[in-house]
Amino acid sequence: MTAKIQLVVEASPARNAPDEAPVHHGATSHLRRLEAESIHILRETAAEFRKPVLLYSIGKDSSVLLHLTMKAFHPGKPPFPLLHVDTTWKFREMIAFRDRRARELGLDLIVHTNHDGLNQGITPFTHGSARYTDVMKTQALRQALDLHGFDAAIGGARRDEEKSRAKERVFSHRSAAHRWDPKNQRPELWGLYNTMLAPGESMRVFPLSNWTELDVWDYILLENIPIVPLYLAAPRPVIERDGALIMVDDERMPLHSGEEPRRRSVRFRTLGCYPLSGATVSTAVTLPEIVREMMASRTSERQGRMIDRDSPASMERKKAEGYF
Amino acid sequence: MSYHEAPAIAAADAPRLGQDDRPTLRFVTCGSVDDGKSTLVGRLLYDSKTLLDDQLDALASESKAVGTTGGDLDFALLVDGLQAEREQGITIDVAYRFFATKLRRYVVADTPGHTQYTRNMATGASNAELAVVLVDARKGVITQTRRHSHILSLLGIRHVVLAVNKMDLVGFDGDRFAAITAEYLTLAGQLGISQVQCIPVVAPDGDNIAVASARMPWYTGPTVTAYLETVDVAGDISQRPFRLPVQWVNRPHAEFRGFCGRITSGTIAAGEAITVQPSGRRTQIARILTPGGERDRAAAGESVTLILSDEIDVSRGDVLTSGSAPLVSDQLAAHLVWFDDEAMVPGRRYALKCGTFSTGAVITTLEHNIAIDTMARESATTLDANQIGYVHLSLDRALVFEAYRDDREMGSFILVDPISHRTAAAGMIDLSLRRATNIHWQQLAVDKSMRARLKQQRPCVLWFTGLSGAGKSTIADLVDRRLAELGRHAALLDGDNLRHGINRDLGFSSADRMENVRRVAEIAALFVNAGIIALVALISPFRSERDMARHRVEAGEFIEIHVATPLAECERRDPKGLYRKARAGELPAFTGIDHPYETPQAPEITVDTSELTTEAACERIIRYLREHHYL
Numbered sequence: 013m014t015a016k017i018q019l020v021v022e023a024s025p026a027r028n029a030p031d032e033a034p035v036h037h038g039a040t041s042h043l044r045r046l047e048a049e050s051i052h053i054l055r056e057t058a059a060e061f062r063k064p065v066l067l068y069s070i071g072k073d074s075s076v077l078l079h080l081t082m083k084a085f086h087p088g089k090p091p092f093p094l095l096h097v098d099t100t101w102k103f104r105e106m107i108a109f110r111d112r113r114a115r116e117l118g119l120d121l122i123v124h125t126n127h128d129g130l131n132q133g134i135t136p137f138t139h140g141s142a143r144y145t146d147v148m149k150t151q152a153l154r155q156a157l158d159l160h161g162f163d164a165a166i167g168g169a170r171r172d173e174e175k176s177r178a179k180e181r182v183f184s185h186r187s188a189a190h191r192w193d194p195k196n197q198r199p200e201l202w203g204l205y206n207t208m209l210a211p212g213e214s215m216r217v218f219p220l221s222n223w224t225e226l227d228v229w230d231y232i233l234l235e236n237i238p239i240v241p242l243y244l245a246a247p248r249p250v251i252e253r254d255g256a257l258i259m260v261d262d263e264r265m266p267l268h269s270g271e272e273p274r275r276r277s278v279r280f281r282t283l284g285c286y287p288l289s290g291a292t293v294s295t296a297v298t299l300p301e302i303v304r305e306m307m308a309s310r311t312s313e314r315q316g317r318m319i320d321r322d323s324p325a326s327m328e329r330k331k332a333e334g335y336f
Numbered sequence: 337m338s339y340h341e342a343p344a345i346a347a348a349d350a351p352r353l354g355q356d357d358r359p360t361l362r363f364v365t366c367g368s369v370d371d372g373k374s375t376l377v378g379r380l381l382y383d384s385k386t387l388l389d390d391q392l393d394a395l396a397s398e399s400k401a402v403g404t405t406g407g408d409l410d411f412a413l414l415v416d417g418l419q420a421e422r423e424q425g426i427t428i429d430v431a432y433r434f435f436a437t438k439l440r441r442y443v444v445a446d447t448p449g450h451t452q453y454t455r456n457m458a459t460g461a462s463n464a465e466l467a468v469v470l471v472d473a474r475k476g477v478i479t480q481t482r483r484h485s486h487i488l489s490l491l492g493i494r495h496v497v498l499a500v501n502k503m504d505l506v507g508f509d510g511d512r513f514a515a516i517t518a519e520y521l522t523l524a525g526q527l528g529i530s531q532v533q534c535i536p537v538v539a540p541d542g543d544n545i546a547v548a549s550a551r552m553p554w555y556t557g558p559t560v561t562a563y564l565e566t567v568d569v570a571g572d573i574s575q576r577p578f579r580l581p582v583q584w585v586n587r588p589h590a591e592f593r594g595f596c597g598r599i600t601s602g603t604i605a606a607g608e609a610i611t612v613q614p615s616g617r618r619t620q621i622a623r624i625l626t627p628g629g630e631r632d633r634a635a636a637g638e639s640v641t642l643i644l645s646d647e648i649d650v651s652r653g654d655v656l657t658s659g660s661a662p663l664v665s666d667q668l669a670a671h672l673v674w675f676d677d678e679a680m681v682p683g684r685r686y687a688l689k690c691g692t693f694s695t696g697a698v699i700t701t702l703e704h705n706i707a708i709d710t711m712a713r714e715s716a717t718t719l720d721a722n723q724i725g726y727v728h729l730s731l732d733r734a735l736v737f738e739a740y741r742d743d744r745e746m747g748s749f750i751l752v753d754p755i756s757h758r759t760a761a762a763g764m765i766d767l768s769l770r771r772a773t774n775i776h777w778q779q780l781a782v783d784k785s786m787r788a789r790l791k792q793q794r795p796c797v798l799w800f801t802g803l804s805g806a807g808k809s810t811i812a813d814l815v816d817r818r819l820a821e822l823g824r825h826a827a828l829l830d831g832d833n834l835r836h837g838i839n840r841d842l843g844f845s846s847a848d849r850m851e852n853v854r855r856v857a858e859i860a861a862l863f864v865n866a867g868i869i870a871l872v873a874l875i876s877p878f879r880s881e882r883d884m885a886r887h888r889v890e891a892g893e894f895i896e897i898h899v900a901t902p903l904a905e906c907e908r909r910d911p912k913g914l915y916r917k918a919r920a921g922e923l924p925a926f927t928g929i930d931h932p933y934e935t936p937q938a939p940e941i942t943v944d945t946s947e948l949t950t951e952a953a954c955e956r957i958i959r960y961l962r963e964h965h966y967l
Contacts, residue, residue, distance in 0.1 A: 042360060042441065044638070047627050051639040052598045055584040059652055059692070062938050083627045084596075086641070088588030161937060171432045175414070178431040197429060199455045199675060201462035201762045202748045203598075204689055208757040211879055211934050222443060224434050 043231050047080065050219040052203060053182060054084040054166070057217050058091050060207040061164035064217075065157075068094040068121070070106045071283045072239050073168030073220055075113075076228050079237045080219065081166075082117065093120035095156055095165070099148040100125060101136060101285035103261050109240045122160065126152035136287040137266055145288075150335040154190045163209055166217045172224045176328035182221045188212030192332045229303045242280045244302065245294040249273035256290030281306070358436065361564060364445045364460040366488070367470030368480035372501045376470060376539040376560075377433060377446045378411025383546035383561065384435040411540060430460045439565045454722040455675035458487050458762055462748070465569040466495040468560070469520075473506045473536070477519045485520075486706065486724065489527035490671050490764060492744055495569050496524065498534040499560060503543065503552060508536075510554040533563050574636040577659025578602030578610070579738075579746055581691035582652055585891070586641055594625065594641040595650055597692065600745040602659065603635040604642070612648065613655045613736040614664045620645040649783060651890050653693035655736040655746075662738055662746065666731040667769035669703075671740075673724050676753060676760040680719040685850060686760060687884075688731060690749035694887065696732040696854065697751065703727060728769060732854070740764035754850070754880055787867030791825050794966045795864040797889055798957065800873040801882060801936060802899030803928045804914055805906035807945040807953070808873040811899060814954040816871055822958075824967060826869040829856055844925065850881060857885035864889050869966070877927045879934040895966075897957060898939035903928050905946040 057064050066081060068074050081090045096110060114121035129147040136144045157165060171178045181197050183205040198206045207215060220228070232239060250257045251271045258265075260273040265287060267273070278291035279302065296302040365373045395409055403410030431446045445460030461467060467488050471481055488496065498520050506512045517534040524532045535544050536555050543549035546561040558566075583597040604610070604621055611618050624634050625641040634640045642656065655662060674680050680699060688697035704713040705725040719725045740747030751761040788795055798815065800808040809830055819826040831852070835842065839855055842848040853876050863870035876882050886894040906928070907915040918926035925931045936942075941960050943953040961967045 041357060044628075045360070048598060048637055048639040051627060052583070055596055055639070056692075059584050080627075084639070085586060085588075086625065087592060087594075088586050163937070172434050175431075178433060179429050194429065198759050199459040199762070201459050201750060201759075202745060204691075204748065204750045206689070206750060206752050206757070206759045208687065208752055208754075208880065210757060211937060222432065222434075 043227065043234060046223055046227060047083075047231070049203075049222065050077075050080045051084040053205075053217065053219040054081055056205060056207075057164050057166055057215075057219075058085070060205075061215065063160070063162050064092040064164035064166060065095045065122070065160065065162040066090065066092055067153075067165050067167045068096050068110070069168065069284075070096065070102070070110045070240060071168070072228055072232060072243060073170065073223075075237050075239050076223075076231055077166070077168040077220060078113070078117075079235060089118065092166075093122050095122045095124065095160075095162075097149060097152045097156060098123050098125045099144075099152070099285050100130065101148075101264075101287060103240075103242055103259070103283065103286045103289075105242055106240050106283060109238075113238065122156070124152060124156035124159070126155060135264075136285060141288055145330065145335070146333070150330060150333055153335070157190070157214060162214065164207075164215045164217055166219065168220050169218050170220050170223050170225070170228070180218065180221070182218055183207060184216040184218065185209075186214045186216060190214070190333075192216075194328065194332065226303075226307070229299070229306065233299050233303065240283060242283055244298070245277050245279040245296050247275045248278050248291070250276050250278055250291055257293070259286055259289075259291055261286040358439060358441050360441045360443060361466065361567075361569065362443045362445070362464050363466040363468060363564070364447055364457075364464035364488075364493075365468045365470065366447050366457050366461070366484040367499075367501075368472070368475075368478060369448075371470040371472045372412075372539040373470050374412035374414075374446055375410075376468070376499060376501070376537070376545070377431075377444055378414035379539050379542055379545050380442075380444070380561070381414055381433060381435050382409075382411060383542060384437055405540060408540070430456045437561060437565055442564065454483065454487070455673070455759075455762075457484060458491065458673050458675075461488055461491045461493060462744075462762065464493060466497070466564075466567065467493050468497045468499055470499045470501050470539075471516060471520070473500050473502045473509075473512055473516065476516045477523065481520070482523060483722075485523055485527055485529065487673060489529050490673070490724065492740065492764075494529060495531040495567060496529050496533070497560060497563060498532055499539075500534065500536045501539050503536045504538045504541070508552050510536075510552070513555070531567075533557065533567075535560055535563070573601045573743070574603055576601035576636075576743065577662075578604045578608075578657060579662065579743070580604070580640070580642065580656040581693065581736075581746075582650055582654045582656065583692045585651060592643075593647070594643050595656065596639070596641045597656075598639045599634060599636050600691070601636050601743055603633060604658065605633045608658060610644075610656050610658045611661070612650050613657050613662055614734050615649070615654070617648045619648055649785075653691075655691070657736075662736050663768045664734050664736050665768035665770050666734045668729045668731070668735070668737075668765055669767050669769055670727060670729060670749070670763045670765045671724065672699075672719065672727050672751075672761045672763050674719040674721055674761050676756075676758055677721050678753070678756075678760075679721075680725070680761065682717075682727075685754060685847065686751040687754050687880075688729070688735075688749050688751055688763075690735055690737060690765075691746060693735060695735065696754075696884070698730050699727045700730045701728040726766070729763075737765055737768075739767060755846075757880075784865050784867065787865075791867045793824050793867070793869060794893075795867045795869055796893045796895055796961075796966055797860045797864060797885070798869065798871045798895050798897060799860075799876070799882065799885060800871070800897045800899055801876045801939075802901060803903060803906045803933055804875060804926075805909050805911050806899040806901040807950065808875075808899045810950050811897075811943065811945070811953045811957070812871045812873040814950055815957050818954055818958055819869060822967065824869060825867070826871055827863050828871045828873070829859060829863075831856070831872075831874040834859075853881040853885065857881075857888045860885065861888040864893055875927050875933070877931065877933045879936065882936065895941065895960070896936055896939040897941045897943065898936045899953075900935075900942050900944045901946050902944070 126148055134144055134147045169177055179194060181200050185198055186192060249260045251260060251273050257278055277295050279294045280289055280291055283289055294305060296305045365377055367373050395413060398413050399410040433444050435442050445464060447457040447460040471477060500513050500516050513536045521532060535557060536552055537544045543551060544559050546559055548559055579600045579602060580597045582595045586594040586596050606621050606624055608621050610621060621642055622645045623643040624631050626634055626638060682699050682702050686697050688695055702716060703726040705716040705719055705723050707714050738746040747765045749763040750759050753760045800812050802808050812828055816826050816828045834856060839852050842852050856872055856874055860870040860872050910916055917923045918929040927933050941957055943956060
């Protein structure tokens, strides 16, 4: 059953290829406006909450968020730690990248795993993506927030990702049971945020609310922000399953009969747990190339996400239960 | 027009890779239920080719399953993303969507039409430069059109596109369009909305959305897209005097002290003189740090960190200014859009947030409310949800502000209910009810740091909270004595004792309890200003009140001490016999019995006198003060 797998791990994080670095004629005012707004939100969170935390999921949005956080509190360190909810099914390159970034920036990194879920043997294969996501992501996140008593969790979600995300506030209130009530959200006027909480309640904060996927890539280019190399094309062992290309990242992946991992040049538009993240066939190996490829693409970035396919409005339901 | 022949306004034609300088227009759509707002927004997304294949596939299958268009593409489903919205076929909450055309990017706030969600419409409008107001050609201008337009005008929106929708259902009748246009222009004139463009459309089919409609040849004006691409909404906030509400004091080490915030208006350059409001202290800008590095100059909209030439006292909520002085007052007149289901009653207290400044506020007078249909001012005693009124407010502390008409950011505020924490109202400041010069703060020659040096201590508030009988006063008294023995200067404010003097007019209703805590917090803050360590022993059962007290002083000056003796132990001791009375029903609303106590979540110090002696508790506090360099 165990397939022979060759690992593709690059030694350094992805950077612009030097000969293809984009030419910037000064800062684009559009990105600078988004940057200023996000920094304002990050500082407001630090000022108004007792114990904030930055949810670091290692993806491109998290990388931008972390970069903005470093800027917001420069020359000081961010006044809150990073939290990564580790399902134990992340790509290995992501974990290596995570640890390296935290070390390089000298940040306090908290890693939390739902050990009850592990002990129950919950995996993306045995229990299906919906149950797995609930236990290893949603429940794990709630555990971590409760354990440390965080009252504000900062995340990288954007309104352009998905329809129920488009409805979410920048400062999004959660009950003491971590529930989101989409029908009873606090109005957000001007740049004024109502940050009051009763005991046990918390806030989810989304500084990238008004960014689009393209803005995120443009900003990564503009600021030369390190990202996980999985975003760039490379030969990787993949199998085709349910219409998606799944990378076989380690020997835990159960292969069905007839499934033989093939090395194909692929990259990822979004990153999560490797069994749930579909790859795209691509030869784009530099950032400018992937941005161009993405602009020509006729599918949305969440198209490769298995968990969005569970049912209509599944994201809304997951969010109501405390998913990010 | 069918699905396949969508006009090409390809976003991909624009220059890319970080060189894209297309400006962003933020607009809001409003109108009554079923006027077709969501459909219009969906159509704009569709026509701009923002939608991708998988999204279109999903739209096609959802339109068949739950659509209201008989199997054709139901564009409303693109934006009504909540389950309840799909079930009811209405928009409940604001959705922010993004799209781009050749010349511009857009952020559109798609807002609900239902009266009960007017607050969400106001929310969308507060961040917009332009509004698209939809009316149903069959119904014309209705109450909700008036209400929304009034809110738009209050919120300072001067540009409106009146989209007269469902023209197909009135036989593309040009006279009908002209009649609606005339009625709306009269309304806009009354409201001071100066720029109105009226466009007849059929949102689901795309008539006059991105392409001129062949079915209405009598209309020769621009399409919605063409108008949005070219309308000039610029109002240059950078020409106004410099204002920066201080958001965060960045102090990573002793050699660096930067003041962070977003410049709301004007520009600033290194070396320029500024004034800190409300203290009136003057200094210069030494350095300007921006997200892109150190610069000589920064302008409105930028989030910066400023380093000043002098070590002066500046904290969150202060405003750095230059040029003409802003208004400073604790008495204001303002327009309110009431949001909360609980009606506004003059006299109740709210938390007010304006910029980075928060304070307690009371609505002293409701001058009038506005009858939406006639725009007449009516006298009233309360404001219900979704009503608009003009009020006088009295604030606990003076606010630095501008009139809303001059500066949206410095002139807007929200009111938050201190108990439910709901956002109760949005406010737009009209004027100060007192001359600013009369209440300018006295600039004092001797400041807090000088007094602290004199006393050889870092002044702070030691706030003892806990149940009745927990041992707060006993421990505070011993700490007071120990500090005196150590040659330090403290003052003990005991809740019971204060009720014999400054607070003797207060009872035990919720409002009186809040006022009690507020006064004690103010007195403690005055002591801290005088360089003295203030000890406060007060049950203070609500976290929000303790937070309020914490915010009366600077960061690091408030030490919350939870005297966490369990209820059973307090009740066993019952030093004043109060628990016995409460259990007998003679003391209603007694904390711990039939009134809640909100346990501190992150007190600086916790002591439990069922485990510790008073002496040990006292020593723990003294040790904390030493370790944290207060002594």
